[in-house]
Amino acid sequence: MILEEEFDNMFQLVSCISTGALNASQILSAWVGFLEKLKGELKEAPEEEKKLVRKKLKNLSEQLNKEILSVVKNSGVPLDQLRDVIDNPDNFEPKQWGSVKSSQKVSGVLATEIGDLLAPSQKEGAPPSSLEPPKKKALSKGTKARKRSGWVRS
Numbered sequence: 001m002i003l004e005e006e007f008d009n010m011f012q013l014v015s016c017i018s019t020g021a022l023n024a025s026q027i028l029s030a031w032v033g034f035l036e037k038l039k040g041e042l043k044e045a046p047e048e049e050k051k052l053v054r055k056k057l058k059n060l061s062e063q064l065n066k067e068i069l070s071v072v073k074n075s076g077v078p079l080d081q082l083r084d085v086i087d088n089p090d091n092f093e094p095k096q097w098g099s100v101k102s103s104q105k106v107s108g109v110l111a112t113e114i115g116d117l118l119a120p121s122q123k124e125g126a127p128p129s130s131l132e133p134p135k136k137k138a139l140s141k142g143t144k145a146r147k148r149s150g151w152v153r154s
Contacts, residue, residue, distance in 0.1 A: 002041045002049050003034075007056050010034050014060065017067040018074065024086070025096050028103035035110035042117040050118050057118075 013030055016022050042050065072079050089097045 002045055002053055003037055006034055006037055007060070010060055011063060014064050014067055017064070018070040023096075024092075025099045025103065028100055028107065032103050032107050032110065035107055035114060039110055039114050039117065042114060045117075047120070050120075054118055 010030070013022065013027060017027065038053070042053065045053070068079075072082060075082065077085075085091055092100065
């Protein structure tokens, strides 16, 4: 399978989250490296490999969610407050904050690109992409568009 060893490393990395053995910038740096390799491998991967990768990514996501819930439970801090702490630059050194934000941005772009590469191909009978905006219906001739006011009428 594609990047078998890298997937195993990411599973091990995720399992370290609840122990606090790694900091946020280390985790994000490893994640970005993993996504970059995965993107490169997926460009020419056959559909069967892509199915396996989708399954592994789903399992990785589920494990990550479990680890996060474990951290929340063990800390006694509600998830909203924990997010506020994580999203506050005052809780990080400036260099570390810059690294975290940069990694988040890059990983978001890579995740989108990988999602596109993992989407089942149209030629294999996959349904059309749900990401396409719905087409607007044209008004029939002689029909005017209603202007809606900001007031609710009773």
